[in-house]
Amino acid sequence: MLTIHGVTRSRASRIIWLCHEIGLPFRQHPVIQAYRLPDPDAADAPLNTHSASFRKLSPGGAIPVIEDDGLVLSESYAILLYLARKHAAPLGPASPEEDALMLQWCFQAATSIEPDALTLLFLHGRGQAQSGEDQALVANAAERLIRPLRVVEDQLARHGYLVGNRFTVADIAMAETIRYAQGYGPLMEQFPAIGQWLVDAQGRPGFQKMWQARLSEPE
Structure with a gap:
């Protein structure tokens, strides 16, 4: 199943909207932007774009990121186009x-x-x-x-x-x-x-x- 890393209050909204449009199921890991936290590196900080575990997935520390059948992909526009080509007729390209x-x-x-x-x-x-x-x-x-x-x-x-x-x-x-x-x-x-x-x-x-x-x- 497609996994989306990122809170909905981010560019992940674009990906989530597309998934709802085409009925594509997904899991969401709510990674929050580090700038929204008072101390993103604190021991009790929620999973965020500075978190070491997330940086292993996304060295640039940006959301959204998806995992799909072994593919790890960042940049929301690239993700949209990838999913549209793979799943989204008639929302995807017909030619x-x-x-x-x-x-x-x-x-x-x-x-x-x-x-x-x-x-x-x-x-x-x-x-x-x-x-x-x-x-x-x-x-x-x-x-x-x-x-x-x-x-x-x-x-x-x-x-x-x-x-x-x-x-x-x-x-x-x-x-x-x-x-x-x-x-x-x-x-x-x-x-x-x-x-x-x-x-x-x-x-x-x-x-x-x-x-x-x-x-x-x-x-």
Whole structure:
């Protein structure tokens, strides 16, 4: 059985959502991010990304990591694409061309959207007071996101989905990435097609099952 290492309040959410979408059973080992703990190296600390046992599995100390039939794989986008190819028709690629397009959208999410979207999440999305410097960082991150989000907006406005005119793993990857910026109204109100697509994607039973599990975890 597939084993997912990582709490649901992490990029493991993407993997768990996909598993629920396709009915793929899995075990979850709730490895928590070390930065969320006051002393991750304490003797009584929960299993975390600094734990020696986890670092044997993931030398880089990052979650999620999966184990599947002897394969140990990290990096959430790579995991999504691997599982989609192995299990997830019709969410996976139906042709080499679709496979390439799914790679394209995952690369765009990872390189052009996620870094600045995370800035919005950490400095704006959690509702904390912002210094003047943080406000500038938020404004700059939002400005940088306009161009890549316009690309996504145009695709969704014309086709409804990212690949193959159907919901696929590319939509999961992109939706979970854009979710980091979803709470920043001055940016997201510029992209109505993305907004509706997020509502539809997050209304799916697979997302809802993952989200309830996420909410049940400690913050």
